[in-house]
Amino acid sequence: MWEPEAALTWLLILCTVILVLITWTLTSITSNYAVARHIGFPIIISPVSTLNPLWIITYRVFPPILQLKRLPFGLGVWARCTYMGWQFDDKHALHTSLGPIFTLVTPGGNELIVADPSAVHHILSRRKDFIKPAIMYDQLNVFGPNVNTVEGDDWQRQRKLTAPNFNEKISEQVWEETLRQAEEMVVGWVRAGREGTREVAKDTATVALHVLTAVGFGVIYPFHGGVGEVHADRGHAMSYREALQICLANIITFSILPRSVLEMAWMPHRLKRVGQAAREFQAYMEELLTVEKARTGGQGNLMSALIHAQAEGEDDERSKTGKIGSLKLRDDEVFGNIFAFNLAGHETTANTVAAAAVLLAAHREYQEWLSEEINSVLNISVSSRTAGDYEDCFPKLQRCLAVMYETLRLYGSIVFIPKTTGLHAQPLNMDNKTHLVPPNTAIIVNVQALHVHPSIWGLDALSWRPDRWLSSQSRATGVPPERSRFLDPQSGSFIPWADGPRVCLGRKFSQVEFVAMMARLFGRYRVRPAAERGMPEEEARRRCLAMVQDSAITAITLQMRDPRRVALVWEECGLDVGP
Numbered sequence: 001m002w003e004p005e006a007a008l009t010w011l012l013i014l015c016t017v018i019l020v021l022i023t024w025t026l027t028s029i030t031s032n033y034a035v036a037r038h039i040g041f042p043i044i045i046s047p048v049s050t051l052n053p054l055w056i057i058t059y060r061v062f063p064p065i066l067q068l069k070r071l072p073f074g075l076g077v078w079a080r081c082t083y084m085g086w087q088f089d090d091k092h093a094l095h096t097s098l099g100p101i102f103t104l105v106t107p108g109g110n111e112l113i114v115a116d117p118s119a120v121h122h123i124l125s126r127r128k129d130f131i132k133p134a135i136m137y138d139q140l141n142v143f144g145p146n147v148n149t150v151e152g153d154d155w156q157r158q159r160k161l162t163a164p165n166f167n168e169k170i171s172e173q174v175w176e177e178t179l180r181q182a183e184e185m186v187v188g189w190v191r192a193g194r195e196g197t198r199e200v201a202k203d204t205a206t207v208a209l210h211v212l213t214a215v216g217f218g219v220i221y222p223f224h225g226g227v228g229e230v231h232a233d234r235g236h237a238m239s240y241r242e243a244l245q246i247c248l249a250n251i252i253t254f255s256i257l258p259r260s261v262l263e264m265a266w267m268p269h270r271l272k273r274v275g276q277a278a279r280e281f282q283a284y285m286e287e288l289l290t291v292e293k294a295r296t297g298g299q300g301n302l303m304s305a306l307i308h309a310q311a312e313g314e315d316d317e318r319s320k321t322g323k324i325g326s327l328k329l330r331d332d333e334v335f336g337n338i339f340a341f342n343l344a345g346h347e348t349t350a351n352t353v354a355a356a357a358v359l360l361a362a363h364r365e366y367q368e369w370l371s372e373e374i375n376s377v378l379n380i381s382v383s384s385r386t387a388g389d390y391e392d393c394f395p396k397l398q399r400c401l402a403v404m405y406e407t408l409r410l411y412g413s414i415v416f417i418p419k420t421t422g423l424h425a426q427p428l429n430m431d432n433k434t435h436l437v438p439p440n441t442a443i444i445v446n447v448q449a450l451h452v453h454p455s456i457w458g459l460d461a462l463s464w465r466p467d468r469w470l471s472s473q474s475r476a477t478g479v480p481p482e483r484s485r486f487l488d489p490q491s492g493s494f495i496p497w498a499d500g501p502r503v504c505l506g507r508k509f510s511q512v513e514f515v516a517m518m519a520r521l522f523g524r525y526r527v528r529p530a531a532e533r534g535m536p537e538e539e540a541r542r543r544c545l546a547m548v549q550d551s552a553i554t555a556i557t558l559q560m561r562d563p564r565r566v567a568l569v570w571e572e573c574g575l576d577v578g579p
Contacts, residue, residue, distance in 0.1 A: 028107040036110050040435050042102040044094075046078035049106035050086065051135055051418065051442060053255045059083050078104075081113075085553030087415040087448040091462065095449050101430060104444075111442040112428075115449035117456065119430055121492030123419060123443060124500035128152075129426045130419040130443055137418075139255035140343070142247065143282060144336030147505065148344075155502075161329050162337060165305035166505050168391075170215060171512045173301075175390035177214045178516035181207040184223035186525055189570040196530035196567030200357050201560060204517070205350035209241060211513055212345045216302040216338070217288045218295075234287065238280045244342055246277035249555050254278070285335050302341065306334055341506070343556065348413040349510045351559045353517050355548050356407040358560075359464050361527045361568050362544035366403070366466055373399040374523040390512070393519070398486050400518040401511060402469035408496040409451045410464055411548060413557035417498055419443035447495055456493045530567035540566075 025047055036043050048055050048065075059065070059082065069079035080090055081104055092115070094102070100116035114120055123130045137149040147158040185207055189197045197203075209227045213219045221227065227241040238246075247254075253262075253274055261267070262275025292303045306329065329337075360367055377396045378389075421441045428435050437443070452461045457468070471485040497504035504510075521527075531540040547565045551558050 025107045029105060032105045032107070032110050035438055036103040036105050039103055039110075039112070039437060039441075040433075041112070041430075042098040043105055044078050044081065044098075044102060045105045046081055047107065048082050049108040049111070050082065050084055051111070051133070052108055053135065053139070053252055056084050056252050057256070085415055085558060087446050088551065088553070088558055090449075091452050092449045092454065095446070095453075109440060109442060110438075111444050112437060113444045113446055115446040115453065116430060117450060117453075117490050117492035119428060119492070120445050120450065120495065121499060122429070123445060124417070124492070124495070124498060124502070126426075127155075127501045129421070129424075131422050133418050133420040133442060135255075139251050140340065141336060142251070142254040142259065142278065143285070143339045144330075144332030144334070146333065146336035146340040148340050149336075158329070158333065158337070159505075162306065163505055165302050166509055170302065171394075171508055172390045173215045174211060174509055174512045175394060175516050177211045177220070178207065178513050179520050181210050181223050182517050182520035186521055186570060188224075189568070190525065190572055192570070194530070194569055196569040198564035198567045200568055201350070201354040201563035204353040204357070205346060206241070207517070208346045208350040208353070208513065209244075209342075212342060213240075214301075215509075216341055216345070218292065218301040218303065219288070234283075236280055236283065238277060240281070240284050243277045243280035243284065244346070246274060247281055247339075248343060248347060250274045250277075251555050281339075282335070285338050288338070289331070289334060303338070306337065344504065344506050345509060347557050347559075349513050351413050351557060352404060352407050352411075352510075353514060354563060355411045355551075355560065356403055356514075356518070357521070357527060357568065358544050358548050358563075358566070359407060359411075360403070360522070361529050362541045362548075363464065364526070364528060367522055367526055369467070370399050370403065370518060370522045373397060374519050378519065378523060394512060394515055397515050397519060398470060399466065400515040401486065402466040403518060404511065404514045405469050405494070406464055406466040409457075409494065410462070411551060411558065412447065412451065412496040413559070414496060414498075415446075415448040415553070415558055417445040417447060417495070419445065445495070450493055450495065453493065456490060525570055525572055527568050527570050530569050 029045060029047070033043065033045065048059070050056070065079055065082055067079075068076040070076060077094075080086060080094065094113075095115045101112060101114050101119065104111040104113055114123065131151050132149065140146065140149050145154065145158075147155065147162050150158055185203050189200075189203075206223065206226070206228065210221050210223065213221060213227060228239050230236055230239045253271070257271065259275060259278045262271050263279070264272075267275070288303060292307060295304070360370075374397065377393050420443060421437050421439055423439050425439050426437050428437050450456075454461050469487055471487060492499065497507040529540040529544045531537065543566050547560055547562065550562065551560050554561075
C-alpha cells in the first residue's frame with residue numbers, strides 16, 4: 001500500500017502535467033488561430049492534430065472523442081477531423097459547408113485542407129515550394145531514404161536513377177507474370193465451388209508480391225508458396241510476406257521507436273516482433289541484392305536496373321570530376337527503394353484489385369460489359385500469344401482501365417496527400433485572390449473530397465459507375481474496342497498517383513498489372529456473392545457493397561476492414577482468353 005504522502009505527491013505531479021498540457025494547448029491554439037485568420041480561409045479549431053505520430057497510434061484509445069461530432073450547433077465539427085483517414089468517411093461534406101479550402105487550427109500547427117482542383121494542381125506542380133513533411137514521410141525511411149521521401153537535390157538524383165527503370169520492357173514483364181499468377185489464383189477460387197472463397201484480398205496481395213519479386217528481383221514463384229514460405233535453411237523465422245506485412249502494419253511505430261530499440265529484452269512481445277520483422281525483411285533484401293550483384297549481364301529487372309544505374313552514376317561522375325561523387329546510389333538507398341517498391345507495388349494494387357472484384361460481384365452487369373471487350377481484344381491477337389500480347393492488347397482494354405479508375409476514385413488507397421510550405425511563406429491563388437500561406441503550414445490535399453466532388457463528377461458522384469470514364473459513344477455494349485475513347489478528367493480532380501513532377505513512378509506498372517488481372521479473371525470467369533439459403537440476391541449484393549464501404553486506413557493505405565466478411569463464388573464460362 002502506498003503511504004498517503006507518496007500518493008499525494010504523485011497526484012500533484014499528475015495534476016501539474018495535465019495543467020501544463022492544457023496551458024500549452026490553449027496557448028498554441030490561440031497563437032495559431034491568430035495566424036490562420038490572416039490566411040483568409042474558414043477555420044475549424046481542434047485540440048488534436050492528425051499528423052502527430054503519437055496521436056495516430058493512440059487515438060483509438062479515446063473512442064468517445066469521435067462521438068463528439070454529434071454535438072449540436074456545430075460544436076463538435078472538429079471531431080470529424082481527428083483521426084487518420086477521416087477524409088474517406090467525410091467525403092465532400094465539410095467542403096460543402098465550408099468551401100473548397102479551410103484551415104484546421106491545432107496545437108501542433110495549422111493545416112490547410114484543400115479540395116479545389118486548380119489549387120491542388122498548382123500545389124502538386126510546385127514541388128520546391130510545397131514539399132513533403134518530414135513528420136509524415138520519415139517513417140518510410142525505416143530501411144533507408146527512397147525516392148518517395150527525399151527532397152531537393154537528393155530527390156533529383158534518386159529520380160534520375162530510378163525513373164528509367166519503369167519502362168515498356170518492365171511493363172511487358174508485369175503483363176506476362178500477372179496473367180500467369182492470376183490464372184493459378186482463379187483456378188483455386190473456382191475449385192472452392194458454391195461455398196466460395198473469403199481470401200480474395202489475401203490472394204490478390206500474393207499475386208501482387210509475386211509479380212513484384214519476378215519483375216523487381218528476377219525471382220519467379222508459383223502462386224501457391226513463394227513469398228509465403230519460411231526459409232529456415234537461410235536462418236529465417238518469418239516468410240518474406242509475413243515480415244513485409246508486419247513492417248507495413250506497424251510503419252508508424254518506426255517513427256517513434258528506432259529499430260535498434262524494438263528488439264531489446266525489456267520491450268513488450270508485440271513490439272519485439274515488429275523489430276524482428278524489420279530485421280528479417282532487411283535480411284531478405286540483402287540476400288536479393290547479393291544474388292543480383294553476383295549475376296552476369298543483368299536480368300532486366302528493377303533490381304539489376306538499380307545496380308546498373310548505380311554503376312553508371314559512378315562512371316558519369318568520375319568522368320566529369322575525376323572522382324566518385326554524388327550520383328552514386330548507396331546500398332541503404334537501394335534498400336529504401338526496394339521497400340518503397342514493395343509498399344507501392346504490393347499493398348496499393350492488391351487493395352484496388354480486391355475492392356474491384358467485390359464491386360463487380362455487386363454490379364454483375366459490368367462483368368458482361370468487361371467480358372465483351374476482353375474477348376474481343378484478346379481474340380484479335382490469338383495468333384500472337386507471346387510478348388507482343390502486351391503491346392497489342394493493353395492499350396485496347398479501356399473498360400478494364402475504367403474499372404480501375406472508378407475503383408480508385410471511390411476507394412483509392414490514398415485519401416489525402418500531405419505537403420508543407422517548409423521554411424518560406426507561399427502564395428496560393430483562389431477565386432482570383434492571392435492568399436499568403438505562412439511558413440511551416442501543413443497542406444492536406446483532400447484526395448477523397450476531390451474524387452467525389454459533385455460539381456466535377458455529377459449528382460451520382462458517390463455511385464460506382466466505371467462507364468463514366470468512357471465517351472457516351474463508347475459506353476454501350478457492341479462498340480468495338482478500337483472505337484472506345486477514354487475521358488481525361490480535369491487537372492487536379494483525379495490524383496490517385498499524385499500529380500506534377502512527383503507523380504508516382506509505378507503508375508504504369510500498376511495499370512498494367514490491374515488490367516492484366518481483369519483480363520484474366522473476367523474473360524472466362526464470373527463472380528457473385530455467396531448467399532445463405534433463402535437470402536435474396538439484392539441482400540447479398542448489399543452485403544458486398546457494405547464490406548467495401550467499411551474501409552479505413554489501417555496503417556498507410558485504405559483497405560477493407562474485414563475482407564473475409566462475404567464469400568465470393570467464382571464460376572467458369574465464356575471464351576478462352578489465351579494462355
